[in-house]
Amino acid sequence: AQKVTQAQTEISVVEKEDVTLDCVYETRDTTYYLFWYKQPPSGELVFLIRRNSFDEQNEISGRYSWNFQKSTSSFNFTITASQVVDSAVYFCALSEARGSGYSTLTFGKGTMLLVSP
């Protein structure tokens, strides 16, 4: 069965610090997809990134970067020079191809990031 573990329940940093959110996943499939979503205090889920299991290239988007390592089944998320607006709960999620052709997302428990001024 697939599983996503976000061991960090809550992280507090001061503005401008760099912070890394950890995500470890379990799956038996060779083809799968990993996602990060942000949930700000307003409650909605905001898509941040998608990565497939065949692409281990790290990705950078502005202050955000993602480190995907298949060898350790990890897909970590780093925010550089954090800002107060980054305060949110961040969810890592896994999606696998199913025999029926359908797929769903399995979410981790989330990491609450608090960035103080």
Next chain:
Amino acid sequence: EPEVTQTPSHQVTQMGQEVILRCVPISNHLYFYWYRQILGQKVEFLVSFYNNEISEKSEIFDDQFSVERPDGSNFTLKIRSTKLEDSAMYFCASREFSQPDTEAFFGQGTRLTVV
């Protein structure tokens, strides 16, 4: 930018009452989902829906739950007889394709409070 919209944003209901949560998926999307997030916990899959039928459901989605797409635009989740433990944020999501790399767009959620 197209978005998934959910109504109401917050619903309070008495235990034992029926409740219907409504969602309008993105218009060209074909795959629809309901997820649930109990306060402070992770987001959990409830059910997926395609071509007017359920394609997959989780253990949470028991006989008290049902979904339908009554008019080609709305996608609803009905809870027949609410329990206290049904209190949660319910998210609707839609995808254009079924492939697992396709982004799921989530609505802003409906917070259901059962008293």
